[in-house]
Structure formats: C-alpha cells, structure tokens
Amino acid sequence: xxxxxxxxxxxxxxxxxxxxxxxxxxxxxxxxxxxxxxxxxxxxxxxxxxxxxxxxxxxxxxxxxxxxxxxxxxxxxxxxxxxxxxxxxxxxxxxxxxxxxxxxxxxxxxxxxxxxxxxxxxxxxxxxxxxxxxxxxxxxxxxxxxxxxxxxxxxxxxxxxxxxxxxxxxxxxxxxxxxxxxxxxxxxxxxxxxxxxxxxxxxxxxxxxxxxxxxxxxxxxxxxxxxxxxxxxxxxxxxxxxxxxxxxxxxxxxxxxxxxxxxxxxxxxx
Amino acid sequence: xxxxxxxxxxxxxxxxxxxxxxxxxxxxxxxxxxxxxxxxxxxxxxxxxxxxxxxxxxxxxxxxxxxxxxxxxxxxxxxxxxxxxxxxxxxxxxxxxxxxxxxxxxxxxxxxxxxxxxxxxxxxxxxxxxxxxxxxxxxxxxxxxxxxxxxxxxxxxxxxxxxxxxxxxxxxxxxxxxxxxxxxxxxxxxxxxxxxxxxxxxxxxxxxxxxxxxxxxxxxxxxxxxxxxxxxxxxxxxxxxxxxxxxxxxxxxxxxxxxxxxxxxxxxxxxxxxxxxxxxxxxxxxxxxxxxxxxxxxxxxxxxxxxx
Ligand SMILES: Cc1cc2nc3c(=O)[nH]c(=O)nc-3n(C[C@H](O)[C@H](O)[C@H](O)COP(=O)(O)OP(=O)(O)OC[C@H]3O[C@@H](n4cnc5c(N)ncnc54)[C@H](O)[C@@H]3O)c2cc1C
Ligand SMILES: Cc1cc2nc3c(=O)[nH]c(=O)nc-3n(C[C@H](O)[C@H](O)[C@H](O)COP(=O)(O)O)c2cc1C
Ligand code: FES
Numbered sequence: 001x002x003x004x005x006x007x008x009x010x011x012x013x014x015x016x017x018x019x020x021x022x023x024x025x026x027x028x029x030x031x032x033x034x035x036x037x038x039x040x041x042x043x044x045x046x047x048x049x050x051x052x053x054x055x056x057x058x059x060x061x062x063x064x065x066x067x068x069x070x071x072x073x074x075x076x077x078x079x080x081x082x083x084x085x086x087x088x089x090x091x092x093x094x095x096x097x098x099x100x101x102x103x104x105x106x107x108x109x110x111x112x113x114x115x116x117x118x119x120x121x122x123x124x125x126x127x128x129x130x131x132x133x134x135x136x137x138x139x140x141x142x143x144x145x146x147x148x149x150x151x152x153x154x155x156x157x158x159x160x161x162x163x164x165x166x167x168x169x170x171x172x173x174x175x176x177x178x179x180x181x182x183x184x185x186x187x188x189x190x191x192x193x194x195x196x197x198x199x200x201x202x203x204x205x206x207x208x209x210x211x212x213x214x215x216x217x218x219x220x221x222x223x224x225x226x227x228x229x230x231x232x233x234x235x236x237x238x239x240x241x242x243x244x245x246x247x248x249x250x251x252x253x254x255x256x257x258x259x260x261x262x263x264x265x266x267x268x269x270x
Numbered sequence: 271x272x273x274x275x276x277x278x279x280x281x282x283x284x285x286x287x288x289x290x291x292x293x294x295x296x297x298x299x300x301x302x303x304x305x306x307x308x309x310x311x312x313x314x315x316x317x318x319x320x321x322x323x324x325x326x327x328x329x330x331x332x333x334x335x336x337x338x339x340x341x342x343x344x345x346x347x348x349x350x351x352x353x354x355x356x357x358x359x360x361x362x363x364x365x366x367x368x369x370x371x372x373x374x375x376x377x378x379x380x381x382x383x384x385x386x387x388x389x390x391x392x393x394x395x396x397x398x399x400x401x402x403x404x405x406x407x408x409x410x411x412x413x414x415x416x417x418x419x420x421x422x423x424x425x426x427x428x429x430x431x432x433x434x435x436x437x438x439x440x441x442x443x444x445x446x447x448x449x450x451x452x453x454x455x456x457x458x459x460x461x462x463x464x465x466x467x468x469x470x471x472x473x474x475x476x477x478x479x480x481x482x483x484x485x486x487x488x489x490x491x492x493x494x495x496x497x498x499x500x501x502x503x504x505x506x507x508x509x510x511x512x513x514x515x516x517x518x519x520x521x522x523x524x525x526x527x528x529x530x531x532x533x534x535x536x537x538x539x540x541x542x543x544x545x546x547x548x549x550x551x552x553x554x555x556x557x558x559x560x561x562x563x564x565x566x567x568x569x570x571x572x573x574x575x576x577x578x
Binding site for chain 2: 006007008009047052053054055056057097224225227228229230231232233234235237244249262
C-alpha cells in the first residue's frame, strides 16, 4: 500500500450536476485538496445526506481531477444516488473522506495498455486513460454498455486513447453483445503489457480469465459494500491468495491473480 | 470556567468519558489520520480471540433506517498477531491512552485464555468481555443471554486477572437488569451496554436477505432509545459504573447517556459516518458543560430528573 497523501475529511461544493445518460449523472465538485492528491483508481467516501435516515457514506471513484475540481460519474440506483441526482450547483452540504484505497499501478516499461470498462466501470478508468496518454503509453479501450447512450466517458476515451472499441447489448453502437468478445479479439491480435478492468464482476472475471490464458498482467477494481471506507469495520473483505483483504485500503484495485473469487460480490440490483 | 472531564471507571482513571466502541475503530491506527488518539478517554479494541477467526461470508453489512446491520462475525487475527501488531503499535503511538482489549471466545475457558495471554502485556489497561455478539454460532451472545452462562464466563476471567473487568451486555434479553446483577455479583468492575440488537433486512424484489448470514446486529441512531432505556434501568440497579453506547453521533447524545446513569460513553457506528466523531463529542461535552454551568462531568452521571 503506497499512500502519497493521508486521507482527510473535505467539505465539497457542487459545481455542476448533469445527466449524461438515462440514470447516469456527472457531478463536478470543488474539492481542492482532494483534486490535488487523488490518483487514478482511488475513491472518495461521500456523505450525501446530513439526516440519519440514510446513514452511511457512499463510495465513488474519482473519474477525473483537474485544478480544484473532481468529477464523479454515478449511476442512480437507490436512496443515496437518488439524493445525489437532486443536488444543485452551489450545494455545500456534502463532505468526502478521501483519497482512499490503492490506485491503478503502471508497471515499469509499460508501452501498451488495454482498458476494459463495463457500464459504470468506466468511471475509475477515466483518470487512468488520461495519465497513460500523458505518459505516452499506447492505450486501447474496450468498452461495453447496454446501449450507445450508456457508453459513458466515451468522449474522453476517444480523445485520449489510441483506439476505442465498443460493444452494446442492443447493437446501437459497435458490435452487438458483450465487451468480452471485443477483448478476446484484441488480446489475440495485439500484445499488451497490462490490462486494467472495472465493471460488473462477471465481466471482470471473464476478462481476467482471458488475460490469464495469455499470460498478460491484469489489474481489477472490485466493488464491495463499505461502511467505514478506511479499513476499520471489515465489511468490505476480498478473499485473496494471501488471506482476507479489505477492498477499501488494500484495494479496490487488486492484481487479478491475487483474487480468489467466491460468493462475495455485491448481488446485482434487480 | 474550566470543566473537569475526568472520570473513574472503577479503579481506572480516564481523562474524559469518551471511548470507542469495539469493532468500529479497529485498534485506532486506521483512525490516526483523523483523530488525535491521545485525546480519547480510552481505546477499546476490536474483538480478540485466542486463535484467528475468519468472520462471516459477505455481504456483511446492510444500511437500514437510521442505522445499519452487521454480521462481520468477529474476524480477527488472534491474540498473538494482535500483540505483535495493533498492541505494539498502540504502545508506541498512543501510550498515554488506556487500551481496553475486547475479548471473545467460544467457551468460558477460551475467554480466560486470551486474558492469561495478555496479562504479561503492560500496555493493556482493562478487558471488556464480549458476551453479546449476535454474529457467531457458538459463544458470543449465548453467554450474554443466560445468567448462568454469563456468570461462568465472568468467574473464569475474574480468576485470571486483577485488571478491571468490563462485561459487555446484550440487549437481546428479556431482563437486562438480571444479567447485569449477575455479572456484578461475580466481580465485574463495570458493564458496557448495549451491543447490537438482533435484526434482519430483506430485499423484497429478490426475496433474499440483505446479509449472507440472514440476521445481524443493528446499530446506529435507530437503537439509541433502547440503549438509553437499558442504561437507565441498569444504573438504577447496580453500583458499578456503566459504559453507555448505542447510536451516539453527537455530544448531546453522549450527555443523554451520562444523565441516564452512564459514567463513560462509547462511539461506534458514528465513527463510520464521520471519522472525527469522537473528537467532536469530547469538545462538545466540554462546551455543553461550560454553557450549562457544570463544573465536573461526573455531576451529570445519573442526574435524570424523573419527577414532572
Ligand atoms: C470503491 C468503489 C467505487 C465506486 N465507484 C462508483 C462510481 O464511480 N460510480 C457509481 O455510480 N458507483 C460507484 N460505486 C458503487 C456505489 O457506491 C453504489 O452504487 C452506491 O453506493 C449506491 O448507493 P444508493 O444509496 O444509491 O443505493 P442503495 O442500494 O440504496 O444503497 C444501500 C447501501 O448499499 C451500498 N451499495 C449499493 N450498491 C452498491 C455497489 N454497487 N457497490 C458498493 N456499495 C453499494 C450503498 O453504499 C449503501 O450503503 C463504487 C463502489 C465502490 C465500492
Ligand atoms: C461493524 C461493527 C462491528 C462490531 N464489532 C464488535 C466487536 O468486535 N465486539 C463488540 O463487543 N462489539 C462490537 N460491535 C458493537 C459495538 O461495539 C456497539 O456496541 C454497537 O454497535 C452499538 O453502538 P453504536 O450504535 O454506536 O454503533 C460492533 C458493531 C459494528 C457496527
Ligand atoms: S469499509 Fe470498513 S474496512 Fe473497508
């Protein structure tokens, strides 16, 4: 675990909050300290409401950070994200705990990287794509979503990646079907030094299996239910080859070969 | 006006009445970026057992109205790893704050063995016996819901140590006063209450429980009225001091527990919502006392006015 900065509590102000697809919003927050210290793949634990009714904070990856601003790409799922969708510019009621967790790691001598995003899994890959482009690393993005509209962050990926290939469930963009068909093709045709993946756990597992077959290093960002977000409550455990690890401090990014997938994934929303 | 915040938990003097609730603060290290650990009245560690316990399957938590359910299941690396890891860290980094080790076991002898192992450790100030965890199959709450079983655990542990022995009581009983009296008679120096209330949550759409263990322990503001009632009932019946907890988020919550009869208070779930809660509670108690002309925080203890 390498922390460049210790986590802190920071009050945030909503700069903008816009709908980018059905059920998906992009929230820009003024959070100077966090913006200056967050690394790709890390997350913040956001206190959305000040009432006790929905008590717990909600974890969100930081999609992008620049100047004094951080961006969060969120899917509206339940009480917390419904409240989040209502936030107006100028709102100062929220605070975050962050930066939290390990980020994506770029192995030495990486020249080719593949990013595999499923649905909102695109969120933690945004900053990474920018960072890789800046470092001159040839980056290919494989992105999957239910529909073309839900290919969130596609504009960013198109801008910074060398190539973007997409798949949608309904065929409204790219090829019809799962992104894992795209990745199977890409992994067979090109040589990547590292694969970064985030998305539904079934997708992540399929991508990891493809990487293992070809001996390509793979990093995966895992979602777990989190109460504290700072390593104290043990609600977010991930089974690994070296025992139980906490997704909030030992992850959320793990080396794929370390993870022993079991029944601990968050049950998909009805 | 300066307020005297010091309290005595039996023979253990504390600089203020605010402690951490076991299992919500790890052993403090994880909070050291947010909290000055040396300002805490005491640190209560997560549950420590003789051998490593793996805990329960996930999902282990669920948010519920004004609270949360957990079924962590006392995951911990065992007493040896605790001594080398967290305890060693605490004695270098927060040596001025008393460390109270929360002890778990599957049998009365199990609890006593953990204590025997810790007796040689100078940095341990007291023990808190968790006889009230709803999340393990053998032991845990089974000891805290039967007077005979509770008595047996306290007796075994009492003969293993002269250090202050605190018994953590379960609210999942018909009569908490009866259990409290029993542990007092067996030589407990203090009681802490309440542990979590057994509860469950269901996702109607999937017809599945929200926790893989189906049931779990409810904590947070939702349980505060139950906790206050139990602290008050036990305070009326016992002579030994009480550590009150259950849903404390603010200084005012803490003061209510003191008024109900608790000598100390512990912050649990509140640490997850705001990692600096303990500091805010300490500062807030001080301010409250100042603005209400209370010179000693102990003057508040059991000061409930029941006449109308
Ligand atoms: C490290 C990490 C990064 C994440 N990054 C993003 C992101 O960038 N964008 C995004 O849209 N979502 C992200 N999530 C998922 C997001 O935290 C949940 O979708 C959100 O908490 C749901 O809250 P809710 O109140 O709307 O849903 P509810 O279902 O009402 O929430 C109830 C409880 O379950 C938890 N919960 C529900 N679904 C999830 C889930 N999938 N993962 C974790 N906890 C969940 C909530 O935090 C809350 O405690 C991330 C999760 C983790 C662990
Ligand atoms: C995640 C979690 C883990 C807990 N672990 C323990 C434990 O190991 N030992 C124990 O005695 N109590 C444990 N408890 C109970 C708390 O110490 C406390 O008694 C209870 O949560 C009520 O206080 P609260 O409402 O402030 O959280 C745990 C509670 C939570 C929420
Ligand atoms: S969320 Fe508490 S330990 Fe990870």
